[in-house]
Amino acid sequence: MNKKGDERVLSIYLYIIYIIVLVGVVSGVLIFYGSSMDIRKAEARLLIDKTIDCLSDEGKINSEVFSDNFNFLDFCKINLNDSSSEASSQIPYYLQIEIYNSTNCTISGKNYFCSDSLKNLTYGEKKYFEYCTLVDNKFPQCTVKYVYLLKDGQPILLKIYGVIDKYAQNS
Amino acid sequence: MHKIRKGSIGATMTWVMATIIILVVMVVFIYLTEIIFTEQSIGKLVYSSDKINYFGVDSTQSILAFLNTNFNGKTLQQYIQEKDYNYIKENATSTFKILPENDFKNFLGYTLIINNSEEIEGFRDPNSFLAGLSGSVTLVKSFESNYIYFGSGDNIKFKKTVET
Numbered sequence: 171m172n173k174k175g176d177e178r179v180l181s182i183y184l185y186i187i188y189i190i191v192l193v194g195v196v197s198g199v200l201i202f203y204g205s206s207m208d209i210r211k212a213e214a215r216l217l218i219d220k221t222i223d224c225l226s227d228e229g230k231i232n233s234e235v236f237s238d239n240f241n242f243l244d245f246c247k248i249n250l251n252d253s254s255s256e257a258s259s260q261i262p263y264y265l266q267i268e269i270y271n272s273t274n275c276t277i278s279g280k281n282y283f284c285s286d287s288l289k290n291l292t293y294g295e296k297k298y299f300e301y302c303t304l305v306d307n308k309f310p311q312c313t314v315k316y317v318y319l320l321k322d323g324q325p326i327l328l329k330i331y332g333v334i335d336k337y338a339q340n341s
Numbered sequence: 342m343h344k345i346r347k348g349s350i351g352a353t354m355t356w357v358m359a360t361i362i363i364l365v366v367m368v369v370f371i372y373l374t375e376i377i378f379t380e381q382s383i384g385k386l387v388y389s390s391d392k393i394n395y396f397g398v399d400s401t402q403s404i405l406a407f408l409n410t411n412f413n414g415k416t417l418q419q420y421i422q423e424k425d426y427n428y429i430k431e432n433a434t435s436t437f438k439i440l441p442e443n444d445f446k447n448f449l450g451y452t453l454i455i456n457n458s459e460e461i462e463g464f465r466d467p468n469s470f471l472a473g474l475s476g477s478v479t480l481v482k483s484f485e486s487n488y489i490y491f492g493s494g495d496n497i498k499f500k501k502t503v504e505t
Contacts, residue, residue, distance in 0.1 A: 183356035187363050194367030198374040219398045229405030318403040323411050 208340045210311035214332035217265065218315045221246065221330055225267075231319045231326065235269070235289065242267070242291055250294050252336070264294040264310075264333040272318060272327040282316055284327060298333040310335040407433075 224246035225232055234240055242265075243250065250263045270284035277283075302312035310333050317328040408418045412432050420429050 183353075183360055187360055190360070190364055190367055194370055197371050201371065201374050202378050222402060223398050226402045226406075229402050229407070229409050315399050317399045318406050320406045320409055325406070325410055 208307055208311070210334040210336055210340055211313055213336075214311060214313035214334050215315070217248075217263065217334075218313060218330045218332045220248065221265065221267065221332075222315070222317050222328070224248075225328070226317065226319050229320055231269075231321050231328070233321075236321070240291075243293060261294045262310075262335040264296060264298040264331070265292070266299060266331040267291040268329040268331075270327045270329065272325040275327050282327060282329060284329070288321075288326060294333075295335070298335055299331065302331060302333065308337065310337070 221242075225235055234245060235242075242248070250261050250265070252262045267290070268284075268287065269289040271286035271288060272284070274286040275282050275284040298310040298312075301309040302314070312331060312333045314329065314331050317330070319326050319328060408421075409416050410433075412420065412428070417429065417433055420433075
């Protein structure tokens with residue numbers, strides 16, 4: 171009998187299985203952790219939430235917002251400069267706060283159409299705002315939120331856009 | 342010529358089958374990993390936790406503003422405390438329809454439902470948001486049933502209307 175020869179032939183399958191399992195596990199780990207995660211939408215939502223939290227209290231907008239020398243970034247202690255090593259010299263954020271008299275607003279789906287603007291504040295790189303109509307991960311990511319608030323007892327609507335570029339850090 | 346023995350054929354077939362089964366299992370594993378990764382994004386994770394764990398700051402401020410909105414000299418909260426539901430139905434519903442709901446896809450607005458017989462406690466579920474407002478007005482947002490409840494003894498409900 172040639173028992174040794176049989177075992178040598180069969181051991182080839184054993185090594186093939188080892189290789190398959192190794193390739194499978196390594197591929198799975200690489201697929202899961204190797205690809206990038208795009209957190210820009212979440213970051214934009216957090217920026218907007220921070221803005222809402224800063225500008226409103228118990229459903230009322232802070233009256234400071236309507237003063238002529240109002241500086242949102244100082245008031246809310248928000249720094250739009252990116253301190254990460256990959257950051258270029260330009261600001262990777264854009265924030266737009268539109269305030270309307272809500273009695274002149276109509277709703278269509280998730281969109282509001284308002285005509286009576288009370289104030290419009292913009293901070294950061296304005297060119298990113300153009301990308302709010304485009305859906306592609308290569309472009310800056312845009313999020314919009316609406317908030318119903320009171321100003322001196324009168325209803326107003328805040329429309330807040332947050333746009334984050336940071337493509338290099340999220341690709 | 343070597344003689345092929347029955348025992349070695351059986352052993353070889355076992356290994357071949359084992360290899361095929363392991364190969365299939367690994368392909369399924371890699372495929373599932375790919376699917377899980379595609380579904381997983383930070384944005385979606387935050388979105389789902391928004392819905393389950395807490396009432397967003399935008400929704401909270403909007404609801405508080407709505408309850409303090411003045412309708413003919415009195416706030417909505419006062420009408421709820423006085424149980425003047427007909428006035429709310431006639432005057433406040435149109436305002437409530439424009440309240441934003443940022444976490445809700447295809448949101449169309451709210452419908453006011455007044456039901457005096459049901460207790461607000463009965464609508465609570467583990468994922469609901471509960472806020473005690475001044476003047477004993479209670480606010481419950483149920484994520485499972487898509488209702489917002491205001492209660493002051495009796496119970497009035499605002500149902501979210503969603504495009505299907």
